[in-house]
Amino acid sequence: MASGSSTRDARQAKAVQMRAAAAKAEARRRTLVVGSVVLVVVLAIVGVFVVVQAANRDSSTSSAADPANLGGDNSIVQGKDTAPVKVVIYEDFQCPYCAQFEAANREQLVQMAKDGDVQVQYRPIAFLDRASTTNYSTRSLNAVAAVVNSSPDAFLEFHNLLFENQPEEGSAGLSDEQLVAYAVQAGADEATIKKAVDDQTYKGWTERVTEASSKAGISGTPTVKVNGTALENLDAASLKKAVDTALAAAQ
Structure with a gap:
């Protein structure tokens, strides 16, 4: 047991x-x-x-930053709002035909705006990033936005310098340092522009205005409209004739 x-x-x-x-x-x-x-x-x-x-x-x-000092439809405006003729110019700073248009018409556009007959509405866009190895169209337009935001009086000179020193298609384009240098030459503050260029502060804005231009039917640059009518010929004589006709119709 x-x-x-x-x-x-x-x-x-x-x-x-x-x-x-x-x-x-x-x-x-x-x-x-x-x-x-x-x-x-x-x-x-x-x-x-x-x-x-x-x-x-x-x-x-x-x-999401938009530059200050813009007119309607993201225009960079030269001339009075009361001007009877509005000349709208769509440009890309990489576009060689835009540079040719500017060279042919710059002086008379400035004079027309001073006379009070014309308001020039620049609407730069970035169509041609593919024509450079560094997205130059976007980079240059971002720099332009920085100038317009902080030093609007320097815009036209900076605009002219970019076209006068336009890089060849297929190249790297102007460097960021060169963009800043030309902005300073035009009268903008170096530190302010450098920060915006380095940070690509207005890259989103460049994308939005480029998309808006496509939706508005703009398929190439330069596209120039005089009181809403697109010009077929962009030489100085054709532009003057169109403006004179629009002025006569407005009287």
Whole structure:
């Protein structure tokens, strides 16, 4: 009998040990499961934080910022709002035909605006990033926006300098340093323009105005409109004739 009792006691002790071992194993399993869930949640939170921070950085640099000192439809205006003739010019600073138009018409446009007959509305866009290796159209227009925002009186001179020093198609274009230097030569503040150029502060604006021009039916540059009518010929004589005709119609 004693031998049988000892055997039962041994079996019971063994069962107790097995249940204890099983309980410890289950506790370890639950700890691992809970730890894994917590780790996944933490990683998800970190991931969301990184995405939000990246989005904040992107929005702070390339931006929803629009330059100040713009006229209607994102125009950079030269001349009085009361002028009876509005000449609207869509240009790209990488476009060689735009440079030719400017060379042929710059002086008479300035004089017409001074006389009060014409308001010139420049609407530069960035169609031709593919024509450089560094997205020069966008970079130059971003620099122009920086000048218009901080030193609007320097715009026209900067505009002229960009066309006078226009890089060849397919090249890298003017460097950021050159863009800043020409802006300063035109009368803008160096530190202000450099920051906007380095940060591409107005890149988002360049994209928006370029998209808006496409929606408005602009398919090439230069496109020049005199009181809403697009010119077929862009030489100085054709522009003057169109302006004179519009002036006569306005009287």
